[in-house]
Amino acid sequence: MSTLNNSTNIFWQECPVGKVERQKLLNQKGCVVWITGLSGSGKSTLACSLSRELHSKGKLSYILDGDNLRHGLNKDLGFKAEDRAENIRRVGEVAKLFADAGLICIASLISPYRKDRDACRAMLPEPNFIEVFMNMPLELCESRDAKGLYKLARAGKIKGFTGIDDPYERPLNCEIEIEQKDGVCPKPAALAGQVVSYLEDKGFLQVE
Numbered sequence: 001m002s003t004l005n006n007s008t009n010i011f012w013q014e015c016p017v018g019k020v021e022r023q024k025l026l027n028q029k030g031c032v033v034w035i036t037g038l039s040g041s042g043k044s045t046l047a048c049s050l051s052r053e054l055h056s057k058g059k060l061s062y063i064l065d066g067d068n069l070r071h072g073l074n075k076d077l078g079f080k081a082e083d084r085a086e087n088i089r090r091v092g093e094v095a096k097l098f099a100d101a102g103l104i105c106i107a108s109l110i111s112p113y114r115k116d117r118d119a120c121r122a123m124l125p126e127p128n129f130i131e132v133f134m135n136m137p138l139e140l141c142e143s144r145d146a147k148g149l150y151k152l153a154r155a156g157k158i159k160g161f162t163g164i165d166d167p168y169e170r171p172l173n174c175e176i177e178i179e180q181k182d183g184v185c186p187k188p189a190a191l192a193g194q195v196v197s198y199l200e201d202k203g204f205l206q207v208e
């Protein structure tokens with residue numbers, strides 16, 4: 001039985017230190033960089049490179065990686081559409097808390113359904129959700145097959161694998177789209193630089 005929306009008689013507790021004060025302390029603005037794409041498209045690699053680059057600039061970030069969260073917070077969830085939706089909802093809520101804490105929260109999950117990603121976007125003020133689409137061809141992701149999961153999916157040993165026998169809905173209006181250039185995927189550091197430039201341009205890396 002679902003326990004969602006079952007809380008009654010609850011009140012919002014205001015806290016003495018607010019988001020603006022935390023942002024001043026950190027000299028940055030909290031936001032969510034949401035990296036979506038197929039397994040093997042380079043989400044975790046970009047997340048790590050971005051986090052490292054931000055750290056070297058004195059900016060505080062934290063990575064919420066789908067694979068890692070499925071070892072703890074989301075270990076009760078599988079890969080049916082409802083489970084993926086709940087996975088994304090929970091991570092969206094956690095990401096919102098990190099952004100409220102003033103951090104640059106980097107969420108890297110396949111997040112294959114548009115409506116689930118859009119629901120996370122709707123949790124934040126519009127500019128604070130930055131959707132990054134790893135638009136890599138399935139053939140490239142499959143050829144990488146870092147974990148051997150595509151091979152298992154092709155052999156029918158994993159059912160419902162994204163891109164093979166489960167859907168991936170491409171973003172329609174993402175803030176950043178990462179693509180191959182002349183058939184080559186740019187280096188992770190270059191991709192991280194692209195995202196950092198976006199954050200700088202939008203004023204997330206300083207407080208006036």
Ligand SMILES: Nc1ncnc2c1ncn2[C@@H]1O[C@H](COP(=O)(O)OS(=O)(=O)O)[C@@H](OP(=O)(O)O)[C@H]1O
Pocket residue numbers: 038039040043044065066067070079083084085087088108109110111112147149158159160161162166
């Ligand atoms: N059926 C199926 N489909 C897709 N992926 C699968 C599946 N089973 C296991 N895995 C592994 O789980 C990782 C994806 O977890 P996510 O939490 O990001 O998925 S989702 O957003 O809920 O769709 C994914 O990690 P990444 O390769 O980093 O994307 C896979 O390693």
Ligand SMILES: Nc1ncnc2c1ncn2[C@@H]1O[C@H](COP(=O)(O)OP(=O)(O)O)[C@@H](O)[C@H]1O
Pocket residue numbers: 037038039040041042043044045046108144146185186187188191
């Ligand atoms: N920009 C890149 N250029 C070359 N190889 C990459 C790049 N990004 C990721 N890879 C490689 O692709 C594989 C999958 O990357 P990963 O970040 O684990 O993808 P995902 O998190 O989307 O599953 C890894 O072996 C990684 O080294």
